Amino acid sequence: xxxLFVVIPALAGIFSLWIxxxxxxxxxxxxxxxxxxxxxxxxxxxxxxxxxxxMAINPSSQLFLLTLSILFLLVGFYNRDYMALNSRVSRYxxxxxxxxxxxxxxxxxxxxxxHFGVIWVAMEATTLFSAPLIYFHRSHTSLExxxxxxxxxxxxxALALLGNMLLSYAYRASGSPMLIDDLLPIAASxxxxxxKAAFIFFIVGYGTEMGLAPMHSWLPxxxxxxxxxxxxxxxxxxxxxxxxxxxxxxxxxxxxxGEFRDEIMLFFGIASLLFAAIFIIGQKDYxxxxxxxxxxxxxxxxxxxxxxxxGMIGSILxxxxxxxVKGMLFMISGNILAVYRSRNVNKVGGMLQVNPPxxxxxxxxxxxxxxxxxxxxxxxxxxxxxGMLNSGSYVMAAVVLALIAVIFVGMLLIFIPMAMGxxxxxxxxxxxxxxxxxxxxxxxxxxxxxxxxxxxxxDSVYNLVLEVSEIFGR
Amino acid sequence: MINLIFAAVILSCLxxxxxxxxxxxxxIVAFQGAAVSLLPLLRHHIDWELLILALIAALVKTLILxxxxxxxxxxAGVRREVEPLISYPVSIAISLCGLSFALWLATRLQLxxxxxxxxxxxxxxxxxxxxxxxxxxxxxxxxxxxxxxxVFENGIxxxxxxxGLEHNFIVELGILLDVLVMVFVSGxxxxxxxxxxxxxxxxxxxxxxxxxxxxxx
Numbered sequence: 001x002x003x004l005f006v007v008i009p010a011l012a013g014i015f016s017l018w019i020x021x022x023x024x025x026x027x028x029x030x031x032x033x034x035x036x037x038x039x040x041x042x043x044x045x046x047x048x049x050x051x052x053x054x055m056a057i058n059p060s061s062q063l064f065l066l067t068l069s070i071l072f073l074l075v076g077f078y079n080r081d082y083m084a085l086n087s088r089v090s091r092y093x094x095x096x097x098x099x100x101x102x103x104x105x106x107x108x109x110x111x112x113x114x115h116f117g118v119i120w121v122a123m124e125a126t127t128l129f130s131a132p133l134i135y136f137h138r139s140h141t142s143l144e145x146x147x148x149x150x151x152x153x154x155x156x157x158a159l160a161l162l163g164n165m166l167l168s169y170a171y172r173a174s175g176s177p178m179l180i181d182d183l184l185p186i187a188a189s190x191x192x193x194x195x196k197a198a199f200i201f202f203i204v205g206y207g208t209e210m211g212l213a214p215m216h217s218w219l220p221x222x223x224x225x226x227x228x229x230x231x232x233x234x235x236x237x238x239x240x241x242x243x244x245x246x247x248x249x250x251x252x253x254x255x256x257x258g259e260f261r262d263e264i265m266l267f268f269g270i271a272s273l274l275f276a277a278i279f280i281i282g283q284k285d286y287x288x289x290x291x292x293x294x295x296x297x298x299x300x301x302x303x304x305x306x307x308x309x310x311g312m313i314g315s316i317l318x319x320x321x322x323x324x325v326k327g328m329l330f331m332i333s334g335n336i337l338a339v340y341r342s343r344n345v346n347k348v349g350g351m352l353q354v355n356p357p358x359x360x361x362x363x364x365x366x367x368x369x370x371x372x373x374x375x376x377x378x379x380x381x382x383x384x385x386x387g388m389l390n391s392g393s394y395v396m397a398a399v400v401l402a403l404i405a406v407i408f409v410g411m412l413l414i415f416i417p418m419a420m421g422x423x424x425x426x427x428x429x430x431x432x433x434x435x436x437x438x439x440x441x442x443x444x445x446x447x448x449x450x451x452x453x454x455x456x457x458x459d460s461v462y463n464l465v466l467e468v469s470e471i472f473g474r
Numbered sequence: 475m476i477n478l479i480f481a482a483v484i485l486s487c488l489x490x491x492x493x494x495x496x497x498x499x500x501x502i503v504a505f506q507g508a509a510v511s512l513l514p515l516l517r518h519h520i521d522w523e524l525l526i527l528a529l530i531a532a533l534v535k536t537l538i539l540x541x542x543x544x545x546x547x548x549x550a551g552v553r554r555e556v557e558p559l560i561s562y563p564v565s566i567a568i569s570l571c572g573l574s575f576a577l578w579l580a581t582r583l584q585l586x587x588x589x590x591x592x593x594x595x596x597x598x599x600x601x602x603x604x605x606x607x608x609x610x611x612x613x614x615x616x617x618x619x620x621x622x623x624x625v626f627e628n629g630i631x632x633x634x635x636x637x638g639l640e641h642n643f644i645v646e647l648g649i650l651l652d653v654l655v656m657v658f659v660s661g662x663x664x665x666x667x668x669x670x671x672x673x674x675x676x677x678x679x680x681x682x683x684x685x686x687x688x689x690x691x
Contacts, residue, residue: 128652143663154656165633165634225682
């Protein structure tokens with residue numbers, strides 16, 4: 001049963017490449033619906049582990065699967081209307097949908113597998129399937145972004161392979177088990193220096209895919225060049241990398257190296273916030289701005305994971321909120337691009353007059369992404385800061401708050417003129433087709449879910465988050 | 475015998491950083507692939523799983539991957555030079571520095587007692603990884619980038635072999651498949667780069683950076 005999560009999207013991908021019609025859009029949505037139903041079903045009916053526990057369902061995989069399939073379903077609906085608008089490029093559409101579904105399958109495999117080797121193979125597969133997606137527009141710049149993404153992430157993930165080898169060497173006395181469930185009971189018996197080395201390679205390797213600074217250099221290019229349905233799915237890819245880092249951290253923790261893990265994750269978290277703050281200020285390109293904002297948020301996730309139990313709860317909640325809100329913003333940015341035909345901040349203005357629904361959502365997205373109440377990110381950021389204060393790092397908390405404030409101002413100066421300024425004169429704006437309105441619908445839904453998570457978190461979801469944070473942050 | 479093979483691997487890495495022809499580079503990668511994938515057969519007692527795995531790895535690393543590289547070389551109509559950003563004498567000097575670093579690292583890691591291998595055998599994979607990364611950084615042709623990635627990956631593979639880690643059949647096959655797909659995807663990318671830009675010079679792929687990102691397509 002558990003293999004269906006991986007097999008069905010893969011088969012759907014191959015099938016949609018084969019039929020080469022617009023039906024592939026519907027196939028994508030149907031696959032996502034099936035995936036979501038299957039995920040919900042895991043809560044009711046316990047699935048048997050597959051192949052000696054190589055793939056298994058536990059609370060962490062349930063939560064990440066749920067986030068993934070909700071996002072993918074929304075993007076599936078978005079993708080259908082996006083493709084209908086961009087009939088010019090429909091020649092490549094079948095390939096595009098195929099790669100997206102294959103990536104969906106590989107991401108599910110990352111989440112479900114309990115074997116470090118399989119996690120690595122699946123992570124590399126997500127990179128390889130997502131690289132062709134960036135080249136959708138067939139422009140010079142998108143090709144350049146694809147190449148950078150392919151080289152940087154492949155080398156990065158190869159470093160994680162080295163981490164795998166070091167980890168298995170650290171446990172050579174116990175026969176080098178690579179199954180997480182076998183490793184955890186004997187974690188303390190490992191060679192501590194080698195585990196430390198392994199963790200560093202893991203976080204550099206998977207951190208590249210996750211977008212942690214200073215390994216983030218591929219990210220702004222890939223995010224800004226990819227078509228918006230693909231950019232909207234990228235946060236889920238980051239979550240997979242984050243989950244992989246958390247799992248290696250789990251082994252570290254069990255081996256008594258929790259403090260070491262926290263120090264490393266704090267370092268990368270602060271570095272990411274710093275880079276994001278520097279590059280968001282004065283950014284002229286709004287998809288790039290959103291990309292740097294992703295760097296900020298993975299930084300916060302990493303920081304939260306390093307700051308005790310409360311920070312870990314915040315980090316997990318932040319993961320969910322970031323996925324929803326970033327997906328929403330990229331979906332809206334596709335809409336803006338369709339109306340204004342420009343990615344330059346200065347050439348987009350007065351969205352509230354030109355395209356009011358998009359303008360309102362864009363402002364709501366701004367509030368959600370910067371963590372203003374009542375959106376869910378407010379709570380998760382608060383918990384992360386609270387975790388830092390609890391663990392006694394007051395200076396760190398002050399630095400983080402200052403950086404968040406800088407990023408807030410930077411984004412304010414971009415979002416507000418775009419929504420409220422005057423429409424650019426002299427350029428002929430494309431009249432908003434009725435179909436464009438439909439593009440906003442999935443964005444609205446994901447924004448509403450994030451809003452709901454800020455006002456009221458259902459008990460079942462909250463308990464799940466608690467369980468997951470207990471697994472990773474004992 | 476084993477030490478001799480490792481010495482040959484190290485020498486081939488030096489040749490890589492000195493050679494000016496992509497064809498030679500691909501031949502060297504094929505040789506390294508053979509050495510890396512067949513070495514486990516010399517060290518362990520052999521069972522069927524290990525044998526089949528080594529043969530598949532050898533097939534992929536010495537035959538299929540180089541053939542794919544040659545194919546994308548033909549399609550892209552690459553001239554022979556690898557076009558270094560750093561001149562060949564300097565490249566060799568840097569490589570030698572890398573080699574001495576690898577040897578120093580090998581003596582520091584205290585792996586010889588636990589695994590029973592010589593310092594040279596531990597230094598070789600580190601030097602391969604170093605050479606791979608160096609090639610990616612210092613050569614402008616996209617194809618040399620892939621060659622560098624393969625050398626790097628071979629280095630990691632060799633490291634696993636030297637440490638005598640347990641191979642898991644399915645995972646190893648998965649890793650090989652990933653590398654294969656990586657070379658395939660980047661081959662396609664090179665084809666497109668060649669068609670769009672009339673060159674595969676990654677040094678000239680500079681339109682995306684903070685200086686030029688004006689938000690204009």
